[in-house]
Amino acid sequence: xxxxxxxxxxxxxxxxxxxxxxxxxxxxxxxxxxxxxxxxxxxxxxxxxxxxxxxxxxxxxxxxxxxxxxxxxxxxxxxxxxxxxxxxxxxxxxxxxxxxxxxxxxxxxxxxxxxxxxxxxxxxxxxxxxxxxxxxxxxxxxxxxxxxxxxxxxxxxxxxxxxxxxxxxxxxxxxxxxxxxx
Amino acid sequence: xxxxxxxxxxxxxxxxxxxxxxxxxxxxxxxxxxxxxxxxxxxxxxxxxxxxxxxxxxxxxxxxxxxxxxxxxxxxxxxxxxxxxxxxxxxxxxxxxxxxxxxxxxx
Numbered sequence: 001x002x003x004x005x006x007x008x009x010x011x012x013x014x015x016x017x018x019x020x021x022x023x024x025x026x027x028x029x030x031x032x033x034x035x036x037x038x039x040x041x042x043x044x045x046x047x048x049x050x051x052x053x054x055x056x057x058x059x060x061x062x063x064x065x066x067x068x069x070x071x072x073x074x075x076x077x078x079x080x081x082x083x084x085x086x087x088x089x090x091x092x093x094x095x096x097x098x099x100x101x102x103x104x105x106x107x108x109x110x111x112x113x114x115x116x117x118x119x120x121x122x123x124x125x126x127x128x129x130x131x132x133x134x135x136x137x138x139x140x141x142x143x144x145x146x147x148x149x150x151x152x153x154x155x156x157x158x159x160x161x162x163x164x165x166x167x168x169x170x171x172x173x174x175x176x177x178x179x180x181x182x
Numbered sequence: 183x184x185x186x187x188x189x190x191x192x193x194x195x196x197x198x199x200x201x202x203x204x205x206x207x208x209x210x211x212x213x214x215x216x217x218x219x220x221x222x223x224x225x226x227x228x229x230x231x232x233x234x235x236x237x238x239x240x241x242x243x244x245x246x247x248x249x250x251x252x253x254x255x256x257x258x259x260x261x262x263x264x265x266x267x268x269x270x271x272x273x274x275x276x277x278x279x280x281x282x283x284x285x286x287x288x289x
Contacts, residue, residue: 003259007252011245018240028238039248043255090236109231128228146186153185153221160220 001055006046009055010039016130017059023125024067026114034070038063053139057132061140064122112159120155123148183207183214192221 017038021031042062049058091106113124126137127148134152138145183204190196191204208215 003252003255007249007255010248010252014245014248015240018244019235019237022237023232023235028241032241032244035244036247036251039251040255043252091231091234092236094230094234105226106231106234109226109228110235113228113232124228129232131229149186149189153189156189156224157185157217157220159226160222160224163226164220164223 001046001049001051003043003046006042006049006055013056013059016056017063020060020125020130021063021067023114023129024064024122030070034063034067038066041066054136057136057140060126060130060132061142064141108162109159112162113155116155116158120151120158123151124155124159127152183211185217188214188217189221192218192225
């Protein structure tokens with residue numbers, strides 16, 4: 001692919017790159033900077049993009065590696081790391097949600113994913129949210145496919161633990177209210 | 183038993199024989215049954231949830247900046263292409279001149 005081909009594709013990819021950058025950085029200014037720097041890097045190496053690789057997965061990989069480099073540079077500069085903007089954990093109303101519980105669950109899912117350790121969170125975002133295959137995620141993060149699957153499995157068990165506790169609580173509170181009713 | 187196999191079990195990606203093996207392991211190991219239960223509880227509408235994440239929209243300035251970056255890149259790479267092409271152009275020009283000269287002198 002040429003840089004010209006890539007720059008023609010960038011505008012349509014921008015909304016997803018922006019959302020991905022926000023989700024991994026948790027900060028609006030960082031995300032803006034991140035998308036710009038990733039685009040510069042991508043244009044410089046557009047010729048490296050193989051015909052079999054989806055341009056969007058390739059762009060995710062560049063956004064991700066640019067962010068990792070940034071985090072490394074920051075942890076050298078200061079110990080404070082990053083400030084997560086909690087506003088990004090909010091969800092807006094889903095008109096198709098049938099119940100308030102469903103609505104609340106969306107927020108809980110977003111929180112559960114964002115609480116994961118960095119390496120697992122990125123895999124969960126790429127596979128669970130962006131819909132990349134294990135293979136594409138492995139390519140994007142430049143790790144073996146087995147690493148993707150084991151990170152995903154750990155991430156899912158951690159999320160599963162949060163949600164199965166809730167399920168038990170819901171069953172319990174339902175049982176309690178039945179008790180009270182009886 | 184490997185977590186990856188258990189995840190594939192939950193996602194319905196195993197053959198019937200592999201499924202039987204996992205189910206057998208679950209019946210004898212509480213730990214394996216627990217891990218499968220956690221993985222089952224992790225089957226959630228992630229895409230839908232994230233679609234409704236309250237993210238700020240793409241900043242107005244971003245598409246413009248990306249466009250500027252792409253244009254700056256085109257200008258830079260055209261310049262460097264000219265730089266690498268220039269010596270060859272000179273050689274070609276000279277060779278053309280010589281050939282032209284030779285054909286003229288033959289006439």
